[in-house]
Amino acid sequence: MSVVGVDFGTLNTVIAVARNRGVDVITNEVSNRATPSLVGFGPKSRYLGEPAKTQEISNLKNTVGSLKRLAGRTLNDPDVQIEQQFVSAPLVDIGGQVGAEVTYLGKKEKYTSTQLVSMFLSKVKATASAELKLPVSDLVMSVPAWFTDVQRRALFDAAEIAGLKLLRLMNDTTAAALGYGITKTDLPTAEEKPKRVAFIDIGHSNYSCSIVEFKKGELAVKSTAYDRHFGGRDFDKALVDHFAAEFKEKYKIDIKTNPKAVVRVAAAAEKLKKILSANQQAPINIESLMNDVDVQSMMKREELEALVEPLLKRAHVPLEEALAQAKLNKEDIDVIELVGGCTRVPALKERIQQFFGKNLSFTLNQDEAIARGCAFSCAILSPVFRVRDFAIHDIVNYPIEFTWEKSPDIPDEDTSLTVFNKGNVMPSTKILTFYRKETFNLEAKYAEPDLLPGKINPWIGQFSVKNVKADANDDFMICKLKARLNLHGILNVESGYFVEDMEVEEPIPEEKDAEKKDGDKKDPNAMDTDDKPKTRKVKKQVRKGDLPIVSATSSLDQSKKEAAAEQESSMIMEDKLVADTEDKKNELETYIYDMRNKIDDTYADFASEDEKTKLKAKLEASEDWLYDEGEDATKAVYVQKMDEIRAVAGPIAQRYFDKVEKEREAQRQADEAEAQRKKEMAEAARAAALAQEEASSKKDEEMPDAETVKPDEVTEPESK
Template sequence: MSTPFGLDLGNNNSVLAVAKNRGIDIVVNEVSNRSTPSVVGFGQKNRFLGETGKSKQTSNIKNTVDNLKRIVGLDFDDKDFPTEAKYISSKLVKLDDGKVGAQVKLAGEQQTFSATQLAAMYIDKVKHTVIEETKSTVTDVCVAVPVWYTEEQRYTIADASRIAGLNPVRIVNDVTAAGVSYGIFKTDLPEGEEKPRIVAFVDIGHSTYTCSIMSFKKGELKVLGTAYDKHFGGRDFDRAITEHFADEFKSKYKIDIRENAKAYNRVLLAAEKLKKVLSANTAAPISIESVMNDVDCSSQMTREELEELVKPLLERVTEPVTKALAQAKLSVDDVDFIEIIGGTTRIPTLKQSISDAFGKPLSTTLNQDEAIAKGAAFICAIHSPTLRVRPFKFEDIHPYSVSYFWDKQAEDEDHLEVFPANSGYPSTKMITLYRTGDFAMSAKYTNLTELPEGTKETIAEWKITGVQLPEGQESVPVKLKLRCDPSGLHTIEDAYTLEDIVVKEEIPLPEDAAEDAEPEYKEVTKTVKKDSLEITAHTFALSDKDLNVLIEKENEMTAQDKLVAETEDRKNALEEYIYTLRGKLDEEYADFASDAEKTKLKDMLAKTEEWLYDDGFDSIKAKYIAKYEELAALGNLVKGRYQAKEEEKRQALRSKNEASQMADLSAKLAEQRKAEANTKKDAEGDVDLD
């Protein structure tokens, strides 16, 4: 049975959650952290994913890619590209399809990976983390993504999940997932005819600020309005601090960290820590050894100075709140609670700005870092065929209007607005078109001016084939089932032709009719399904052929990573065996090896050690195993003698202890019997003087 997996795909860190043990659990990674850095690095032999990628980032800056979710589905010529490029230290290039890719060195060769592949590498890493930590099978995943993700980006994340060997049951908006987490864990929500609870969720993470207004009843959630600031997050605060110190260090120490990527990254990491310290303190120092050119740098910053640095950001806090409330057709007075999530909302001045925007205090009943992942895990559990979960219905909102277009035939219309802006999804609409033959359809945004600049107008295209025009008819009715699925993807689920048939329908007899009256019939024309049509979709999703190629490549790299890790383990085991055996040979094992054996073993250990740090420093797994077994053939013989003697001593000691315990028990029983005999004798010798 597959364990439902919820992934909060963060820009800086990702959180993993699973539905098991009748609850939702956060999965810790290999170093017991409850979040995993969203980093992919490349080295001389293998990849560094997650924690290892982050730990090597400063020394491997050009071959490390972070900010993964910002470049997924991004066009190289997009107006947002220059903004995103300044946050990424690796070389970004334009791929053949116009998308953004990263050019890095892996195993000494220059290679280029698409953003889809990079995301897949990371998702594959966290999948294995979940498998190893939970000791269970993981096949399904619900991935939480930003609300501003386009349909293309949602398809890309779904493809990345498939490359990683997972089935993406749903791509959900991150704040909606947090709302689900709120809805399933709150026990005091209104029921029945009671007024719904209106909750505003403010999520400010590493790169994005989102505000969603939601309506809650017990077992039910509806998104009423959502707005965002795509370029407002923790990384902007970090960069503001870093730029401040870049100027200070330039004048104070005569070094320019902007000219050195490693130096800039070290200051950026220090700035992030400084920001966190200032959330709890009014002032904090910063000290970095050997920033560049062997120069040590130190300084300090007060909370007031930080607030002044980020003043332009704070002035933008109100806009998403105002837009979300306007979309929900509500005022701040209608909002019952304001829940804040995301690590950046811990900054005091930002919390105050959010509170001022609503004019009321904030609430922190949700775990700011884990609420999204827990909601995603619950959503994944809803899709599980084997798990029973608490009934919970939730509905998201269409941010933009979507229309379906088709070939114009005869005098009919050629498009229809099917999913208006602010309408809920998932949803299904049925339409009927009159066709003369096979035709094409497409889904497009109704009003492109409402969307972010650069968004593609066409969402998906379909070919509908198999339409048979009956002789003598000018057209044939075609029924189409149009759907916006739970992931917000627009599809055509079904298409079939209709025909009119004449059937006999019994006429109900009057109440005063005789019991033996003959039933009467009338002819009625009914429209029924005739032929199912074939639907060929052309979406942003990868073709099966391209998907399989990328799956195979990912599997090859995963196998190589595993081989490198196992080789390193065998090398470390050999090194440990050499030092352990050498240290014990003249001590614990001294009486258990002959002089000839000691001489031979010491010679073998010396030669193996010399090989290990010379020719064998970068050898293969099989060589390390062979060297280990060569030493162990004699070393384990001596070790075995020692262990046999130690076991003999333990057995002798155990026997001695048991004999001592038996002797003590016998003495105790003898004393007890003697005491009982004396008591009886005294009783028999008593004389009644009366």
């Protein structure tokens, strides 16, 4: 079973997998650790991820980005109108949901944002499967903390269409916090003061700040604040606007009238911004930008900072809001941990450091921390891996209230209640009690619509409670409903049941010895009796049966999901067929060039002149066909053309391979003979050495022992 964490970003997506030795970020088909979050459409197939990025400039009107920020939105949402500035394809309304109109397989098609996300998740699934060499089904995916119920449900639907099971939708900063805390061995114990860390995530389009308290084995999010329109792309846009004005004055070209020129300048501006993060100045050069005009310019870091000053002035706002919600001061924060690519901008780091008045921390990988946290979460939820227990307590970001129909039998009944307040721990379950004599409906919605992003409808869902009726005495049925805000941040009324007030007997707890009176002490001489425990009658609510609940939410109907999944499967098969066809075409082209080189070189001695002439003629004819008529042939035709060449070249190649095989066999036999010779020589040497050793040993045994002469027995010779 695979354990996959996905940081689904506006610009790029990072995929991490849990392995026995930890968490690894996997690379895609071109060995990049981040995959562009793009979906493109062409005359033959789709382009997902890297291929979509490669053909983006030449296929602008059929390429869709900002997938995450379109999910669960409507076309008239002001946030969607902002996204249109960053999405090349035209956005349209599809049944109340925003989507894109593109040309696919030569026809105009419309796809909802949910379908577009599912297409990209299919790519994520394929990339992870190719790396792991296992089928991928379960994953944990990150989302911004400000995502609402409808946006989260849209991602769930997209994952299901792509054949994936989302184990958890995790807030970005919470995922970063998990990746930070689960590896720490020095966290304070339950009795000690918690470690407070501010996680600041500034990515391509979004700025979030969460205050998190850590104790051994757990984290608790105390607050989360955000700026939904603050990120790297806003810095890029400031640069594009600046250079558009400069090029208009300097080169008399207006790039705003040419979408391709704007995209090329945006790509150059992004590179310039990155260079200026490490250097004081950087050049920008674009060849043939527009009307065959080459452009160039130079920018200093101070100029960039002046351009983005309006953005930098907003940098402190989420920080102040997060501290206020957590009811903490700057001095209470122990560590300020930064993640997200935009946190590399020196001016931004400087503003954040000035705000807190202490050094910033960069212990996490800024681009991969969230994906790693998601992979850890997936490993925790998976039964396959044994991971250190780590509890995650996230919070509700928008207050949720329930409203219901007033009962005619209860004229003064309140008809609304805020069930989940902002800042409540999530996941969370609440039991709602109603007194009713007939079926009734209740509705869930966000209590403060002004807090929601853009113009998202505050409505969450409607729930109809069935089989409610008065009892035999025409009294109310006591209905209990279980409302749950789950770990994904999605609300449901999960179950309903009814209870009755009944008298039941329960044992009276015995008094403690210290509380007993002296007169109640047991006589040691008295006989033991089997006294029954004392009981009392109390009124309790006893569950008597279930109540069916019919839910209406923003999730797609099962039939629509199945239809979309079937369509996605057919598109995947179409993409695969096109890829296989392209492979066969390339294989044919390579084979023609390879054979043309070999016929006068490697195979020259193995073919007659007649065979060479025939093969050269066949190769030339095949090449002419390939570049004239064979551009759009089917896979079967390319295979057939390859077989035709092989029919002519086969006997020649076979003769060459037979000779090579004979040479290999002869070489193998020679190697074996040489090995045998060396083996025999080694054995002979060992035998000779052994014989010499035995002879030496025998000679030592035959020699008499030398007499021992004591020193005092030595005498001088007598003098004459």
